[in-house]
Amino acid sequence: MGxxxxxxxxxxxxxxxxxxxxxxxxxxxxxxxxGLVVFGSVLTGLGWYEPLIEFSGAGVTxxxxxxxxxxxxxxxxxxxxxxxxxxxxxxxxxxxxxxSGSVIxxxxxxxxxxxxx
Amino acid sequence: MAEKLTGQTIVFQxxxxxxxxxxxxxxxxxxxxxxxxxxxxxxxxxxxxASWEKAEKKMVSDAIELAMGKGSLAANNIDxxxxxxxxxQIITANFLARxxxxxxxGVYGACATLVEGMALGAALLDGGFADCTLIFxxxxxxxxxxxxxxxxxxxxxYPPYKQWTVTGAGAYTLGWLGGEVQLTQxxxxxxxxxxxxxxxxxxxxxAPAAADTIIQHFIDLxxxxxxxxLILSGDLGEVGKSLLIELLLEKxxxxxxxxxxxxxxxxxGLKGYGAGGSGVGATATMLGSMLIPRLVSGELKRVLLxxxxxxxxxxxxxxxxxxxxxxHALTVEKIPGG
Amino acid sequence: MKNINKTSxxxxxxxxxxxxxxxxARxxxxxxxxxxxxxxxxxGLWELYILLNLSKDNAGTLSTxxxxxxxSLLTGLGYYDxxxxxxxxxxxxxxxxxxxxxxxxxxxxxxxxxxxxxGANLFSVAGPVLTYGxxxxxxxxxxxxxxxx
Numbered sequence: 001m002g003x004x005x006x007x008x009x010x011x012x013x014x015x016x017x018x019x020x021x022x023x024x025x026x027x028x029x030x031x032x033x034x035g036l037v038v039f040g041s042v043l044t045g046l047g048w049y050e051p052l053i054e055f056s057g058a059g060v061t062x063x064x065x066x067x068x069x070x071x072x073x074x075x076x077x078x079x080x081x082x083x084x085x086x087x088x089x090x091x092x093x094x095x096x097x098x099x100s101g102s103v104i105x106x107x108x109x110x111x112x113x114x115x116x117x
Numbered sequence: 118m119a120e121k122l123t124g125q126t127i128v129f130q131x132x133x134x135x136x137x138x139x140x141x142x143x144x145x146x147x148x149x150x151x152x153x154x155x156x157x158x159x160x161x162x163x164x165x166x167a168s169w170e171k172a173e174k175k176m177v178s179d180a181i182e183l184a185m186g187k188g189s190l191a192a193n194n195i196d197x198x199x200x201x202x203x204x205x206q207i208i209t210a211n212f213l214a215r216x217x218x219x220x221x222x223g224v225y226g227a228c229a230t231l232v233e234g235m236a237l238g239a240a241l242l243d244g245g246f247a248d249c250t251l252i253f254x255x256x257x258x259x260x261x262x263x264x265x266x267x268x269x270x271x272x273x274x275y276p277p278y279k280q281w282t283v284t285g286a287g288a289y290t291l292g293w294l295g296g297e298v299q300l301t302q303x304x305x306x307x308x309x310x311x312x313x314x315x316x317x318x319x320x321x322x323x324a325p326a327a328a329d330t331i332i333q334h335f336i337d338l339x340x341x342x343x344x345x346x347l348i349l350s351g352d353l354g355e356v357g358k359s360l361l362i363e364l365l366l367e368k369x370x371x372x373x374x375x376x377x378x379x380x381x382x383x384x385x386g387l388k389g390y391g392a393g394g395s396g397v398g399a400t401a402t403m404l405g406s407m408l409i410p411r412l413v414s415g416e417l418k419r420v421l422l423x424x425x426x427x428x429x430x431x432x433x434x435x436x437x438x439x440x441x442x443x444x445h446a447l448t449v450e451k452i453p454g455g
Numbered sequence: 456m457k458n459i460n461k462t463s464x465x466x467x468x469x470x471x472x473x474x475x476x477x478x479x480a481r482x483x484x485x486x487x488x489x490x491x492x493x494x495x496x497x498x499g500l501w502e503l504y505i506l507l508n509l510s511k512d513n514a515g516t517l518s519t520x521x522x523x524x525x526x527s528l529l530t531g532l533g534y535y536d537x538x539x540x541x542x543x544x545x546x547x548x549x550x551x552x553x554x555x556x557x558x559x560x561x562x563x564x565x566x567x568x569x570x571x572x573x574g575a576n577l578f579s580v581a582g583p584v585l586t587y588g589x590x591x592x593x594x595x596x597x598x599x600x601x602x603x604x
Contacts, residue, residue, distance in 0.1 A: 017544075059498075076596055098523075272538060
């Protein structure tokens with residue numbers, strides 16, 4: 001699962017690519033996030049994401065593309081077990097903690113704080 | 118009685134006077150080079166209210182109260198209220214007018230709203246339809262930013278040419294008695310769009326509209342830059358200002374030494390404001406707190422005030438429309454001997 | 456437009472000449488450094504949680520949650536947008552950027568109430584990410600069922 005160096009270099013590289021995308025197109029950060037998630041999902045379908053995690057660890061699990069990975073991995077595993085129904089059941093199978101966690105944490109932070117004036 | 122438009126310009130036969138005025142600003146504007154000239158500086162963007170929109174309304178209401186007080190005017194002295202702001206359905210102006218028992222015209226010209234309102238108010242006076250009009254306009258960083266762009270705490274990176282919406286409101290009373298400056302001509306601009314579609318770069322979008330109106334003003338009155346001590350644009354910022362200079366230079370009009378911009382001036386010297394301020398608050402506060410004092414002191418005699426507005430909406434931005442823009446010009450002069 | 460005889464293309468050329476340039480090289484370096492450092496923190500948390508006897512998968516999930524918590528907190532305290540000015544994509548691409556995209560609009564629209572304000576706007580930027588993530592995962596799943604299986 002990688003080490004500090006590979007995590008730094010690969011994670012930094014993905015962010016640098018994102019910066020090139022933002023500085024050279026008129027697209028917004030939201031477009032970039034969506035693009036990365038779809039990208040992660042495609043790489044997972046091709047079977048390339050797990051080797052990347054083995055090599056660079058957090059370098060590919062911290063970027064948002066990891067979200068595409070866990071969603072797609074969930075679908076693929078559930079489809080093996082439950083067939084067609086698995087395509088629906090599996091989406092949030094592994095991603096549940098991340099999705100629920102961010103909603104719950106975001107909710108409480110938003111309740112507690114106010115934008116600075 | 119006024120004459121009909123020459124081209125796009127009205128020449129007032131009896132120039133209406135600015136009797137009194139007041140401008141109020143937010144904390145950051147108060148730190149700028151003109152911070153001490155404003156009538157009131159709030160230390161908090163909420164101005165003690167529950168929401169930013171209510172805070173903007175409070176600013177306008179304070180500005181109007183101050184302006185009326187300075188001119189010793191009561192509500193029944195004012196024939197007509199003309200005003201607007203940048204929010205959808207001009208809610209600041211409309212909801213404020215709810216609290217005042219004065220006939221009201223809501224106007225929208227984005228950041229050209231103040232000059233549009235002043236020109237209309239002056240025309241109604243010169244036409245003999247009113248004896249006293251009150252014009253106001255406002256913008257507010259937090260309310261504008263969340264309507265037009267992204268949430269405040271969102272970590273998107275800004276380009277170096279982005280402009281910052283000015284938190285500020287100004288109110289002006291026009292009439293026949295008192296005051297030391299008068300409005301002599303007004304040029305109404307047409308809407309111009311040269312295809313700029315970056316909502317972070319409104320200065321570039323608005324510069325052609327400003328150039329068009331200024332050129333038209335000179336043609337209609339057979340004047341040139343030499344006839345003015347200062348040309349003061351609304352909120353072009355540094356980038357839009359340099360574009361305006363270039364566009365006018367192509368027509369052999371050299372304004373480099375005479376052009377200043379309210380948006381570029383209001384945050385001058387402060388770090389982190391990109392190309393300067395934007396929003397109708399820039400014109401609405403700098404007219405009263407920077408321009409009028411310089412006219413009164415005699416440093417300037419005749420000034421062309423050019424309000425510039427980017428007429429975009431958040432919906433048109435998402436639909437990839439380019440930004441239509443408008444500019445209106447108003448000649449502001451020191452009253453001879455006054 | 457009678458006084459300005461210029462086409463949109465001609466004008467855009469002048470505009471690009473007058474705009475202060477985006478410092479692209481510096482932006483890339485900043486994005487690389489901040490993004491890379493965020494990943495190092497993620498790696499550190501992951502290894503720490505494994506040392507605390509969590510399974511590899513659970514440790515990974517918990518380190519993601521920790522990063523989400525930290526980014527949400529920084530957003531609430533009002534520092535994340537300033538980090539974003541410096542880091543650009545370096546603070547957008549990591550999962551911390553996703554957390555910021557949820558908290559920022561929720562904070563801002565709290566004025567419009569807890570349901571239609573905070574509740575609805577929590578997803579104003581994050582919603583598209585969830586939507587396209589789920590749809591693309593589903594589509595990839597279907598493709599694998601049909602062609603790979």
